[in-house]
Amino acid sequence: MAFVGLEIGGTKLQMIVAETPFHVLNRKETRVEPAAGAEGIRQWIARELPNLIRGHDVRAVGVGFGGPVHWKTGTVTQSHQIPGWAGFPLAEWIRTMVDVPVLVDNDANVAALGEAWHGAGRAHDPVFYVTIGSGVGGGLVVGGRVYHGVPPGEAELGHLRLDRQGTTLESRCSGWAMNERVRQAVAAAPGTPLGRRVREDPGHEARHLAAALAEGDPLAQRLLEEWADDFAFGLSHAVHLFHPEIVILGGGLAGVGEPLRAAVARHLPRHLMNAFQPGPKLALSALGRDAVPVGAIEMARWA
CATH class of the missing domain: 3.30.420.40 (ATPase, nucleotide binding domain)
Structure with missing residues (x-):
């Protein structure tokens, strides 16, 4: 079968x-x-x-x-x-x-x-998953089943507003948004490890973050911290609403790996009310x- x-x-x-x-x-x-x-x-x-x-x-x-x-x-x-x-x-x-x-x-x-059922959320309930790729999306599983609101959607994390001007989490933190952050930063600092990698292999610039971070590039670290603070602020709204046991980070940008997970874990508690401290467990996708x-x-x- x-x-x-x-x-x-x-x-x-x-x-x-x-x-x-x-x-x-x-x-x-x-x-x-x-x-x-x-x-x-x-x-x-x-x-x-x-x-x-x-x-x-x-x-x-x-x-x-x-x-x-x-x-x-x-x-x-x-x-x-x-x-x-x-x-x-x-x-x-x-x-x-x-x-x-x-x-x-x-x-x-x-x-x-x-x-x-099969990845980082096993033995946890509720499970909140975030995909960070061409867009930013969210999914909530409670008792082993997807939580559904009234069709056609729910848990649209990427469309949370970060201000009254209509800035969304997706517009600030998607993979495309991070590409733009990297492009602007390396234009001003082309001699950095991140700038060198982008110059030698342009396009989808965020994919060079992991290697630049491994080299200890301060520019790459600054970009990651700025991104993580924005992302943690948006994620805090979902935590306050759903209070999941675990939040799993997936999608293309999560390929940055442990530095990205750790940065979100550092920033998230600042945006949570005291009763929810230290916040949910954060993990990278096990299924990739x-x-x-x-x-x-x-x-x-x-x-």
């Missing part, structure tokens, strides 16, 4: 067919081409999904989508990164290709489920880039 986990993100597409979340039978991955829009993504899925499942007894498909969805119907509300998704009946469309039950949920919800497809498979097993 096999299940499919499909991730549709703002930068990455991947699908896994597995007998259990960790016994992977086949997988496929590609990068999103924003210029091709939603139609480009759908063409890739329509081409690759039948090949992926050929020869496997697939019982259900789970999908983690990068944006708000109506999880009861499997209809996309919108994507904040890729045009052409608004109102699209994603579950129904995939069902025409596989003829099995298809469940669709927000990708952060799905990743939270994966981490709660597979958090969404593993969670999607777990969701599909309940179909």
Whole structure:
């Protein structure tokens, strides 16, 4: 008996067919081409999904989508990164290709489920998961199940306002926002280890932070501390509302690793009320880039 986990993100597409979340039978991955829009993504899925499942007894498909969805119907509300998704009946469309039950949920919800059952959230309850990539998303698992508000969404951490002017956590702390922070900083300090790395290998500048931090680069450390303070301030609102036992950091920017986790852990207590000190446990994702497809498979097993 096999299940499919499909991730549709703002930068990455991947699908896994597995007998259990960790016994992977086949997988496929590609990068999103924003210029091709939603139609480009759908063409890739329509081409690759039948090949992926050929020869496997697939019982259900789970999908983690990068944006708000109506999880009861499997209809996309919108994507904040890729045009052409608004109102699209994603579950129904995939069902025409596989003829099995298809469940669709927000990708952060799905990743939270994966981490709660098979990753860093095991033995913790409630579990709050944050994805920090092309956007910033959140998912809450209580009693082993995703917490759902009224469709089409909940726990939209990235859209918390940091001020009355409409600055959001996502606009300050997403991977794209960190890229811009790095670009501006190294333009003023090109001779630093971080500046040298960006000059030699431009694009997606935040990916150079980990190496620059390992070199002891003060510029990289300053950028990380500034980012972590902004992020911890936004995260504190979720902690005050949900008071999870553990907060798990995932997504592309979490690839900076322990320096990022430790920086958030340093700044978060300053933004929490005294009764909640020292705050929840903070951990890095144990499933890494597979958090969404593993969670999607777990969701599909309940179909």
